[in-house]
Amino acid sequence: MADDTRPLSVVARPTTDEIDRRNLDWYIDKVVQAVVFICGISAIVFVIGIFVFVTAEGFGFLVDTFDFAEFFGSPRWKPTSEYRTTYGILALIAGTASVTGLAMLVAIPFSLGAAIYIAEFATGKTRETLKVLVELLAAVPSVVWGFIGLTIMNPLIIKTFDVPVGLNVLNAGIILGLMAAPIMTSIAEDALKAVPDRYREAAEAMGATRWQLVFKVVLPAAKNGLLGAVLLGVGRGFGETMAVLMASGHSINLPDSIFDSVRALTATIAAELGETAVGSDHYRALFTIGIFLFIITFIINLTADLIVRGIRKG
Amino acid sequence: MAVDAGAPMRLAPGAETARPKVEVRNLAISYDGTPALVGVNLEIYENEIFGIIGPANSGKTSFLKALNRMDMFNAAMQVSGEINFDGRDIRQWRNVYALRGRIGVVFPLPVGLPMTVYDNVALSPRLSGQTNKAELNDIVERCLRRAALWDEVKDRLNSLGSLLSGGQQQRLTIARALSQEPDLLMLDEFSIAVDPVTTMRIEDVLKELRNEMTIILVTNLTQQARRLADRTAFFLTGSCVEIGETEALFTGQVEDSRTADYIAGRFG
Numbered sequence: 001m002a003d004d005t006r007p008l009s010v011v012a013r014p015t016t017d018e019i020d021r022r023n024l025d026w027y028i029d030k031v032v033q034a035v036v037f038i039c040g041i042s043a044i045v046f047v048i049g050i051f052v053f054v055t056a057e058g059f060g061f062l063v064d065t066f067d068f069a070e071f072f073g074s075p076r077w078k079p080t081s082e083y084r085t086t087y088g089i090l091a092l093i094a095g096t097a098s099v100t101g102l103a104m105l106v107a108i109p110f111s112l113g114a115a116i117y118i119a120e121f122a123t124g125k126t127r128e129t130l131k132v133l134v135e136l137l138a139a140v141p142s143v144v145w146g147f148i149g150l151t152i153m154n155p156l157i158i159k160t161f162d163v164p165v166g167l168n169v170l171n172a173g174i175i176l177g178l179m180a181a182p183i184m185t186s187i188a189e190d191a192l193k194a195v196p197d198r199y200r201e202a203a204e205a206m207g208a209t210r211w212q213l214v215f216k217v218v219l220p221a222a223k224n225g226l227l228g229a230v231l232l233g234v235g236r237g238f239g240e241t242m243a244v245l246m247a248s249g250h251s252i253n254l255p256d257s258i259f260d261s262v263r264a265l266t267a268t269i270a271a272e273l274g275e276t277a278v279g280s281d282h283y284r285a286l287f288t289i290g291i292f293l294f295i296i297t298f299i300i301n302l303t304a305d306l307i308v309r310g311i312r313k314g
Numbered sequence: 315m316a317v318d319a320g321a322p323m324r325l326a327p328g329a330e331t332a333r334p335k336v337e338v339r340n341l342a343i344s345y346d347g348t349p350a351l352v353g354v355n356l357e358i359y360e361n362e363i364f365g366i367i368g369p370a371n372s373g374k375t376s377f378l379k380a381l382n383r384m385d386m387f388n389a390a391m392q393v394s395g396e397i398n399f400d401g402r403d404i405r406q407w408r409n410v411y412a413l414r415g416r417i418g419v420v421f422p423l424p425v426g427l428p429m430t431v432y433d434n435v436a437l438s439p440r441l442s443g444q445t446n447k448a449e450l451n452d453i454v455e456r457c458l459r460r461a462a463l464w465d466e467v468k469d470r471l472n473s474l475g476s477l478l479s480g481g482q483q484q485r486l487t488i489a490r491a492l493s494q495e496p497d498l499l500m501l502d503e504f505s506i507a508v509d510p511v512t513t514m515r516i517e518d519v520l521k522e523l524r525n526e527m528t529i530i531l532v533t534n535l536t537q538q539a540r541r542l543a544d545r546t547a548f549f550l551t552g553s554c555v556e557i558g559e560t561e562a563l564f565t566g567q568v569e570d571s572r573t574a575d576y577i578a579g580r581f582g
Contacts, residue, residue: 123389124389198421198423198425199425199427199428201384201421201425202419202421202425202427202487202490203427203437204384204387204414205382205384205414205417205418205419205421206414206415206418206419206437206438206441206490206491206494207411207412207413207414207415207416207438207441207442207494208411208437208441209411212441216437216440216441217427217429217437220428220429221427221428
């Protein structure tokens with residue numbers, strides 16, 4: 001009512017001489033700011049802290065024993081050999097790379113297809129249900145995937161392909177692919193959803209079919225986000241430990257075929273670290289692998305992040 | 315301003331025929347049961363510019379969407395009544411994409427698709443299977459010339475369409491619509507994000523295009539309807555109040571006083 005001139009609130013507004021007095025609200029504000037600032041930068045502190053710790057542990061090896069050509073060029077990882085220890089991680093890199101590569105072959109078509117279906121074709125309840133299920137799938141612990149690799153995939157591969165061992169690149173690649181697919185689906189779907197609807201309307205009004213619309217307009221517009229999703233999947237593949245340890249056979253090999261058992265960088269650390277003497281060459285060599293992994297995953301994730309961000313800005 | 319139209323894209327039909335291009339009977343549109351437009355009956359003839367004026371929420375855009383069958387993938391939008399395009403009920407076109415291909419649409423806000431200027435215009439011919447590079451070059455140049463954009467973009471056909479200015483993007487949108495070789499061009503408040511100079515250039519383009527296609531011009535600038543439209547319909551809060559010769563409406567020969575009030579700017 002226009003003629004109601006009562007004050008809006010019974011709380012008095014600050015008078016002129018109160019303006020310089022800091023009250024409780026002012027202090028609460030400062031404290032909250034300080035607390036969220038500490039939480040905010042904690043991620044940076046932890047990343048740097050971990051890097052410093054891993055580097056410090058591996059540093060001795062880098063200075064004393066490290067031989068670049070042997071470390072990256074030799075497939076012989078023999079840290080406990082009685083007469084000549086060699087620390088070559090080429091076979092381990094090949095193991096990780098082959099498993100990750102195969103996993104991407106499995107995961108990319110699956111996750112892209114699923115993301116396109118969920119974002120562009122599914123409607124209403126179907127879409128909501130699928131999204132929840134995909135997220136649920138992403139939450140399955142990796143040891144469960146490893147268990148599936150051991151008990152289901154292993155006999156299946158032996159029977160289907162008539163090979164002596166079912167724990168190999170194929171097994172680990174499929175398991176890792178299935179593991180990475182849900183998270184990739186989720187991110188790829190976000191990328192597709194970020195494409196403005198007016199693009200879809202414009203193409204649709206022009207007579208494009210749903211598929212033409214997706215293929216010619218939506219996918220090109222979302223390509224950076226999709227590339228980011230793939231790179232995050234690759235990062236996941238490099239870093240995954242338990243499932244790969246259980247499904248890959250864990251034997252040092254330069255694989256000739258997908259039926260060869262391999263060993264991954266991460267699995268090597270997980271399996272051996274507990275049994276080395278702290279401070280020994282072997283112990284420090286494992287940390288050097290850790291540095292290498294840290295750098296690789298850092299580069300992959302950073303690239304993925306920059307690509308995804310680049311899209312949002314453009 | 316004279317526009318170099320290039321070679322005509324198809325034979326221009328002769329004199330105006332009396333055959334209705336679009337015939338609307340008892341059209342009603344609702345969204346989730348809330349009516350947006352009721353009881354619309356009108357005809358739109360070949361080679362005329364048919365203006366639709368009216369304030370916001372009068373159902374103008376819904377009308378265009380129904381003509382283009384955009385209700386198909388929008389579960390909330392229900393359309394009843396009959397819309398005949400070239401004498402056939404559009405709901406009996408078995409290939410809705412072919413129907414849409416014959417109707418060009420220009421939206422209120424320019425939509426430069428995130429691809430090069432060239433690809434924006436070549437998209438529609440490519441969708442219908444044209445792969446010949448020379449043909450595509452020809453189509454792109456002609457459509458851009460007709461949309462009065464060629465001179466400004468001919469040196470940067472390979473830059474992103476979404477980086478053009480607003481007015482350029484709107485002309486790009488028109489060029490893209492022309493590349494469909496539409497029978498019917500629908501423009502929905504195209505000048506909303508365009509400066510006055512560009513608006514006048516586009517209006518000149520539309521006057522030329524009238525010789526080759528039917529145009530529906532939805533506008534909230536009543537004077538724009540006066541400048542361009544042969545006949546004009548006045549939509550208000552979900553119904554079609556009046557349809558008449560544009561000049562007649564604007565010189566006071568109206569049946570409903572609301573039309574006169576709106577045109578005179580007393581509301582809306």
